[in-house]
Amino acid sequence: MLFLALLALACSTADSPAPAADAPVVATEGKAGKAEKPALDIPPPPDVAAAPADATTTTSGLAYKVLSPGTGTERPALKDKVTVNYTGWTTDGKAFDSSTKRGKPTSFAVERVVAGWTEGLQLMVVGEKTRFWIPEALAYKGKAGKPAGMLVFDVELVSITPAPKPIPAPEDVAAPGKGAKKTKSGLSYKVLQKGTGKEKPNKESVVVVDYTGWQKDGTMFDSSVSRGKPASFPLGRVIPGWTEGLQLMVVGEKTRFWIPADLAYGETAKRPGAPSGDLVFDVELKEIKEASKGPPATMTPPGRLAPIGRPGQKPIRTEKVPKPAGE
Numbered sequence: 127m128l129f130l131a132l133l134a135l136a137c138s139t140a141d142s143p144a145p146a147a148d149a150p151v152v153a154t155e156g157k158a159g160k161a162e163k164p165a166l167d168i169p170p171p172p173d174v175a176a177a178p179a180d181a182t183t184t185t186s187g188l189a190y191k192v193l194s195p196g197t198g199t200e201r202p203a204l205k206d207k208v209t210v211n212y213t214g215w216t217t218d219g220k221a222f223d224s225s226t227k228r229g230k231p232t233s234f235a236v237e238r239v240v241a242g243w244t245e246g247l248q249l250m251v252v253g254e255k256t257r258f259w260i261p262e263a264l265a266y267k268g269k270a271g272k273p274a275g276m277l278v279f280d281v282e283l284v285s286i287t288p289a290p291k292p293i294p295a296p297e298d299v300a301a302p303g304k305g306a307k308k309t310k311s312g313l314s315y316k317v318l319q320k321g322t323g324k325e326k327p328n329k330e331s332v333v334v335v336d337y338t339g340w341q342k343d344g345t346m347f348d349s350s351v352s353r354g355k356p357a358s359f360p361l362g363r364v365i366p367g368w369t370e371g372l373q374l375m376v377v378g379e380k381t382r383f384w385i386p387a388d389l390a391y392g393e394t395a396k397r398p399g400a401p402s403g404d405l406v407f408d409v410e411l412k413e414i415k416e417a418s419k420g421p422p423a424t425m426t427p428p429g430r431l432a433p434i435g436r437p438g439q440k441p442i443r444t445e446k447v448p449k450p451a452g453e
Contacts, residue, residue: 166227170219174278177259188242189259196254196283202236202247205289209233210247211282214273222273231284238397240265247283255282290352295344299406302384313367314384318408321379327372327414329362334413335372340406347401356412365390372411380410 173181177189184190202208209231213224225232236247242260250256258279266272297303302314309315327333336356338349350357361372367385375381385405387393395402 166213166221166224168213168215168221168224168227170215170221171257171278171280173257174215174219175217181257181259184245186241186245186264187261188245188264190246190249191257193255193257193280194253196251198252198254198283198286200286201249201251202283202286203289204237204244204248205235207233207235207287207289208247209284209287211284212279214277214279216273217276217278233287235289238400242277243279243281246281250281250283252283252285255280257281290349292346293338293349293352295340295346296382296406296408298382299340299344300342303382306382306384309370311366311370311389312386313370313389315371315374316382317379318382319378319380319410321376321411323377323379323411323414325414326374326376327361327411329369329373331361332358332415333361333372333411334358334415335409335411337407337409339401341401342404342406358415367405368407368409371407372409375409375411377411377414380408383407383409 177183178191181189181191210233211226211231213221213226215221221227236244239247240260242258242264245264246256246258246260258281260277260279262268262275262277265277266274268274298306302308303316306314306316334356335358336350338346338351340346346352361369365385367383367389370389371381371383371385383406385407387403387405390405391400391402393403
């Protein structure tokens, strides 16, 4: 799963997962002084207003009905990435989003979507097409600018990409270990492997790194090492703990950072599956590049999904890398 990025998660919805609880969606109600955005011209199913008697309802309140059986045997797990085709309607029959209409399937991680999708997708096999009636409590929970009330989705599961096997957490993941140093900001770090370089990056540098991130309970939430592909990003456009910490490193160095919540993403997850609280990263600085003088490159730095289209949101144009919150 392409789960790179240390840009502050709250600062951008451009690459939030789908349909994330805080992802912007095609508006179903106009704002004062602004015209409503038209609903998509896609006929609703005849049972859009309520789940029929032959639908199955789970203990959470999610209702579903298999429209056509699949050909696969495996079901996606919480951390797997799926590719789907879908159309969503409100119960008055208005379509608000459709990858089918766009002619392009959507990919995202199962755990990083609204609760109704996370639960429902894990019931499916590849090739299956299912209709879901998702109560508001398992969808956008009445948030402004999101489709309101119960939502109905027709979903076809196109493919499943298994999540990489997690890298075991270090023994000192819960707190800084012996030999760790602490800066005035509260960032703790310990050099695991000395580097071969002499220069250190600055805030304007673009760096190339390999890294793995864990939460304090030892759960790995992101790793370029698992993906087998280093990450590259501007150092001034990541969470404060990374911006500060990488400026202490030289090329070839590998360092463990214990980053407090206020230098990371905060104490509360900004969206389903997002990291929160104190975090631990093992980082190897592989290369330092000069800051680009041209337009910002499209990339995905640590802790964030790559820009993708997702249910309930217009297709995304990958342009500038968003600034961290507070800038």
